[in-house]
Amino acid sequence: MKYRILGKTGFEVSAVGFGALPIQRIDEDVAVKVIHRALDLGMNFIDTGNRYTDSEYKVGLGIKGRRDEVFIATKSPARDREGMAEHIKLSLERMGIDYIDLYQLHNVKDMENFEKVLAPGGALEALKEAKKEGLIKHIGMSSHRKETLLAAMKEGFVDTVQLAFNAVETDGAEELLKLAQETNTGVIVMKPLAGGALSSASAAVKFLLNYPVSTVIPGVDSIEQVEENAGIGSREPVMTEEEKSILAADVERLGKEFCRRCEYCLPCAVDINIPQIFIWESYVDRYGLPDFAKMRYKSSVEVEACIDCGQCEERCPYGLPIRDMLARAGGKLSSK
Numbered sequence: 001m002k003y004r005i006l007g008k009t010g011f012e013v014s015a016v017g018f019g020a021l022p023i024q025r026i027d028e029d030v031a032v033k034v035i036h037r038a039l040d041l042g043m044n045f046i047d048t049g050n051r052y053t054d055s056e057y058k059v060g061l062g063i064k065g066r067r068d069e070v071f072i073a074t075k076s077p078a079r080d081r082e083g084m085a086e087h088i089k090l091s092l093e094r095m096g097i098d099y100i101d102l103y104q105l106h107n108v109k110d111m112e113n114f115e116k117v118l119a120p121g122g123a124l125e126a127l128k129e130a131k132k133e134g135l136i137k138h139i140g141m142s143s144h145r146k147e148t149l150l151a152a153m154k155e156g157f158v159d160t161v162q163l164a165f166n167a168v169e170t171d172g173a174e175e176l177l178k179l180a181q182e183t184n185t186g187v188i189v190m191k192p193l194a195g196g197a198l199s200s201a202s203a204a205v206k207f208l209l210n211y212p213v214s215t216v217i218p219g220v221d222s223i224e225q226v227e228e229n230a231g232i233g234s235r236e237p238v239m240t241e242e243e244k245s246i247l248a249a250d251v252e253r254l255g256k257e258f259c260r261r262c263e264y265c266l267p268c269a270v271d272i273n274i275p276q277i278f279i280w281e282s283y284v285d286r287y288g289l290p291d292f293a294k295m296r297y298k299s300s301v302e303v304e305a306c307i308d309c310g311q312c313e314e315r316c317p318y319g320l321p322i323r324d325m326l327a328r329a330g331g332k333l334s335s336k
C-alpha cells in the first residue's frame with residue numbers, strides 16, 4: 001500500500017481508504033471480515049458517520065484489538081454545541097474506543113449552515129472542547145459544496161476537508177486543492193465513483209490519485225472490493241490506455257444528465273427533494289436496493305406533485321432537464 005500525509009494531522013494514511021457507509025447493509029460478522037481484510041492489506045483509514053445507522057458500531061467490532069493500526073474518522077450533522085457533544089459521546093460508545101482521530105462536521109452544505117457551526121453555541125465549540133479533553137484528535141469538515149470547505153480552510157479551524165470529487169465532478173476542485181496545499185489541509189475524497197455511476201473503480205480512483213489528495217475513500221461492503229481497492233492503492237496511479245478510454249466514455253455518457261447533488265435547484269415550489277430523488281434512483285439502478293428506495297420515496301413528496309414551474313431548471317448550474325429526469329426517476333420509484 002502507498003501512503004500519503006493527511007495534512008496537518010501528520011498521519012500517514014493509505015492512498016485508498018475505507019468508506020464505511022455501505023457496511024450498513026451487510027451482516028455484522030461479514031462487516032468484521034471485510035474490515036479485517038482491509039487492515040491486513042494496509043488500508044489504515046476508515047471513514048464512517050454518526051448518521052450511517054449501525055456503521056460506527058460495526059467499525060468498532062472490526063477494529064477491536066487493532067485500534068493502533070487505524071485512523072478513525074467519523075462525522076455528525078449536528079450544528080449546535082449540545083448536539084455535537086452528544087454525537088461525539090455516542091460515536092465513542094458505539095465504536096467502543098476512547099478517542100477518535102478525526103471528527104468532521106458532516107455536509108456543511110451552505111454558508112448559512114457554516115455560520116451556524118461557527119456561531120456562539122455552535123457545533124465547533126463542542127469539537128474544540130472534545131479536542132481539549134482528548135476525545136478527538138483532529139477537526140474536519142465534509143461538504144458537497146466547495147464554497148464552505150474553502151471558507152473552513154480560510155478560517156483555519158480544520159485539519160482536513162472531505163469533498164465529492166471524481167471525473168464528472170471536477171468543478172472548483174483545482175482552487176480547493178491549491179488552498180489545501182497552501183494551508184497544509186488533508187484532503188479526503190468521497191464519491192470517487194460518482195455514486196457508482198463510473199464503471200471502472202480502477203480508472204476512477206487512479207484518475208484522482210494523480211491529484212494532490214491525501215486519501216480516496218470508495219464505499220465498500222465486500223472483501224472483493226477491498227482487495228481491488230487495495231491493489232489500486234498499492235501501485236503508482238498510471239492509467240492504462242483502456243482505463244483512459246473507459247473513463248472518457250463514462251464522462252461523455254454522464255456529462256449531460258448527471259445530478260451533482262449541489263442543491264442549487266432547491267427549494268422546489270412544491271417541496272420535491274430533487275437531488276434526493278436522483279439518489280434513490282441510483283439505489284434502484286446501481287445498488288440493488290429498490291425496496292429501500294421505494295419505501296423512502298413513498299414517504300416524500302412524489303414527482304407527480306410537480307406543477308411544471310421550471311424554476312429548478314433555471315437554477316441548475318449544469319442545465320439539467322430536471323423535469324424529464326424526475327419523470328424517469330419517478331417511474332422507477334413509484335410502487336403504483
Ligand code: SF4
Nearest residue numbers: 268306307309310312
Ligand atoms: S418544475 Fe417541478 S420540480 Fe421543478 S421547482 Fe417547479 S414544481 Fe419543483
Ligand code: SF4
Nearest residue numbers: 259260262263265316
Ligand atoms: S438537479 Fe442540478 S441543481 Fe439540483 S442538485 Fe442536481 S445538479 Fe444541483
